[in-house]
Amino acid sequence: MLNPTTTKTAGPVRSKDRFLVFGKPAIEADEIREVVDSLQNGWLGTGPKVARFEQDFRRYKGWGQPVALNSCTAALHLSILAAGYGPGDEVITTAMTFCSTVNAIIHAGATPVLADIDPDTMNIDPAQVAARITPRTKAIIPVHFAGRACRMDELMGIANANGLTVIEDCAHAIETAYRGQPAGTFGRFGCFSFYATKNVATGEGGLVLARDEEAAARIKVLGLHGMTKDAWKRFGDEGYRHYQVVECGFKYNMMDLQAAIGIHQLKRIESNWLRRQEIWQRYTSAFADLPLGLPAALESDSRHAYHLYTVLVDEQKVGLSRDRFLSAMTAENIGVGVHYQSIPEHPYYRQTFGWNPEDYPQALRVGRQTLSIPIAPNLTDEDVEDVILAVRRTCNC
Ligand SMILES: Cc1ncc(COP(=O)(O)O)c(C=O)c1O
Numbered sequence: 001m002l003n004p005t006t007t008k009t010a011g012p013v014r015s016k017d018r019f020l021v022f023g024k025p026a027i028e029a030d031e032i033r034e035v036v037d038s039l040q041n042g043w044l045g046t047g048p049k050v051a052r053f054e055q056d057f058r059r060y061k062g063w064g065q066p067v068a069l070n071s072c073t074a075a076l077h078l079s080i081l082a083a084g085y086g087p088g089d090e091v092i093t094t095a096m097t098f099c100s101t102v103n104a105i106i107h108a109g110a111t112p113v114l115a116d117i118d119p120d121t122m123n124i125d126p127a128q129v130a131a132r133i134t135p136r137t138k139a140i141i142p143v144h145f146a147g148r149a150c151r152m153d154e155l156m157g158i159a160n161a162n163g164l165t166v167i168e169d170c171a172h173a174i175e176t177a178y179r180g181q182p183a184g185t186f187g188r189f190g191c192f193s194f195y196a197t198k199n200v201a202t203g204e205g206g207l208v209l210a211r212d213e214e215a216a217a218r219i220k221v222l223g224l225h226g227m228t229k230d231a232w233k234r235f236g237d238e239g240y241r242h243y244q245v246v247e248c249g250f251k252y253n254m255m256d257l258q259a260a261i262g263i264h265q266l267k268r269i270e271s272n273w274l275r276r277q278e279i280w281q282r283y284t285s286a287f288a289d290l291p292l293g294l295p296a297a298l299e300s301d302s303r304h305a306y307h308l309y310t311v312l313v314d315e316q317k318v319g320l321s322r323d324r325f326l327s328a329m330t331a332e333n334i335g336v337g338v339h340y341q342s343i344p345e346h347p348y349y350r351q352t353f354g355w356n357p358e359d360y361p362q363a364l365r366v367g368r369q370t371l372s373i374p375i376a377p378n379l380t381d382e383d384v385e386d387v388i389l390a391v392r393r394t395c396n397c
Contacts (some may be wrong), residue, residue: 005293013390014333017140020386023197026272026378027261034260046224046232046253054282056266057192057207060174063185063331064209065216068259069223072171072193072206072377074252076104076141078222079167079208081188082215085110085138092132093141093169094124095343095363101141101169102343113137114355119362120296122146122310126154133158139165144173144183146295146339147199147305152178159187167191172307174199175273179301184209194258199272201263202258223252272377276306279375279384283309286388290395291317293369308339311391312369318395322369325394332390335374342367 014020038044054066069075080219083149086109093101095114099359105112115128122145129140140159142150150168159166164189170176174192176183186192194205210216217229224231226249234241274339287294293312298304320328322338342363344355357364373387 011389012226012332013386013393019333020335020374020379020383022337022372022374024376024378025196025201025229026268026376027201028264028268030267034264038256038260043256045255047236047256048254049259049263050232050254052087053254053262053266054207056263058209060266060269061182061184061190063182064190064211065213067208067210067216067219067223068254068273069206069208069219069252070204070254070258071100071195071252072169072191073100073104074223074250075189075191075193075206075208076101076109076169077168078219078250078252079191079210079215079223080104080108080110080139082210082218083139083165083167083188085165088136089138090134090136091139091141092129092137094143094145094361096122096124096145096340096366097143097169097343098171098340099343099346101143102244105141110138111136112353114360114363116146116360117362117366118151119366121148121150122366123148123150124155125362126151126158129155130158133162133164137162137164139167141167141169141255143169143171144176144305146310147172147176147307148295149173149176149178149183149299149302149304152181156186166191171195171198175269175303175305177303183305188212188215194262194265198303199276200262200269201259202254202265204261205254207254221246222249225249225251236384250275266376273306275377275379276375279305279379280306280309282384283373283375283388287311287391290392290397292391292395306375308337308372309375310339310370310372312366313371314369321395322371328394329371329373329390332386332393334387334390338367338370339372340367340370347378 058066089110091105167189170184173183173191190209192207194202201308226247227243231243313325344357
């Protein structure tokens with residue numbers, strides 16, 4: 001192992017031409033071969049590889065009715081519609097998430113209601129959820145932030161006591177489990193993302209794991225224009241098939257080109273998880289003496305997906321702001337990210353819902369201090385040491 005404090009002292013940690021891209025997907029020869037096979041067999045759109053990917057994903061999670069779509073945003077949107085919620089209904093979610101969790105609620109015509117986070121785990125605080133329930137509340141969308149499981153026993157208790165549907169946003173949490181139970185299997189729907197930076201990457205892609213067959217069938221229909229089931233087969237080798245439009249749906253279907261990548265990504269999901277766990281542990285020991293806020297200790301009864309490694313930059317302790325930290329890391333040619341500014345900091349939501357960021361103080365503070373460093377399985381040991389050196393230099397340590 002290189003000693004990060006004694007090497008590479010002149011110039012940036014990495015040269016510009018070796019800029020370490022944040023979240024670069026780990027694509028191997030099998031994915032490339034499978035995509036080429038799809039290109040050669042001519043079935044580019046939704047087809048047999050999507051069906052295979054759905055079954056492989058179901059086998060991995062060991063539960064549920066899978067429907068592959070073109071994004072997790074689509075999965076969230078259609079789950080809310082399939083649950084029957086819309087105008088006049090309130091859906092509670094976290095103030096610390098990607099905008100699409102909230103947008104999906106709005107697209108369904110329902111009203112988003114935010115709950116603040118637990119400052120240690122950065123996950124939705126069940127007490128804050130309970131405090132925001134009204135007679136119009138219909139659902140809760142917890143987000144397993146960074147891959148850490150939400151307190152699902154408390155959230156399910158609140159949901160059951162109030163007759164609410166739980167839709168889990170598992171965009172970061174394919175491998176996550178809470179007390180032995182996989183994320184995405186607690187509520188009525190689990191929604192997953194296969195966006196380019198996610199733990200299973202298909203470029204763009206998503207999937208709903210539904211508890212009941214009826215809801216899964218409706219999501220399948222809604223995801224392809226509202227056309228009757230199996231309409232995707234209409235140009236197949238069995239000859240043309242008529243379909244009927246039974247409701248006004250959306251163009252949310254996954255393509256075989258995407259599933260071709262996903263099938264092989266899924267095969268390496270556990271070895272990739274082990275590599276990210278190794279990197280997580282290396283960062284945690286390498287940063288122990290720094291004035292940064294590190295991720296909370298892992299819960300012994302849960303499984304973290306190690307999707308994001310976030311540090312908190314408190315200007316009072318570090319001597320520079322989060323945004324200056326971001327710039328310093330970029331100058332070292334290390335790609336970094338921000339997950340996320342709190343939802344009420346964005347002007348659209350403030351203007352539309354009158355939300356005040358100060359009313360969600362934990363999410364506000366985290367959103368202003370957080371910074372994500374690379375934790376992809378394809379990082380070499382040298383890449384990891386470069387990240388560590390860049391972080392230490394930026395902290396002046
Ligand atoms: C927490 C969370 N929810 C939802 C999404 C949306 O996923 P997608 O890009 O597949 O629509 C993301 C994507 O980054 C996310 O991080």
